[in-house]
Amino acid sequence: RQKMGRWKGICKKVMTLVLVFVAHRIDVSVGTTYVRDTATIAFITSELISILENAGMMGLPIPNVLTRAVDVLKQRVEGRDTNE
Numbered sequence: 001r002q003k004m005g006r007w008k009g010i011c012k013k014v015m016t017l018v019l020v021f022v023a024h025r026i027d028v029s030v031g032t033t034y035v036r037d038t039a040t041i042a043f044i045t046s047e048l049i050s051i052l053e054n055a056g057m058m059g060l061p062i063p064n065v066l067t068r069a070v071d072v073l074k075q076r077v078e079g080r081d082t083n084e
Contacts, residue, residue, distance in 0.1 A: 016043050
């Protein structure tokens, strides 16, 4: 069971790299860097949120500002904007 989780994680990372590569190729064909940069920033943000969540589960103190920012991002991703 643990092996399957490891393979799933590896496949997720490989797909992330593939998507950034595809974004780069789109940018090369269009002559910009916007798509690649956007994809890269999105993946970096996702990983930072994951790191913060894991640090919180380990009991490390997380500043309230970061905790609230993660909550706002999660709500927006799930389609529940707090401004409505």
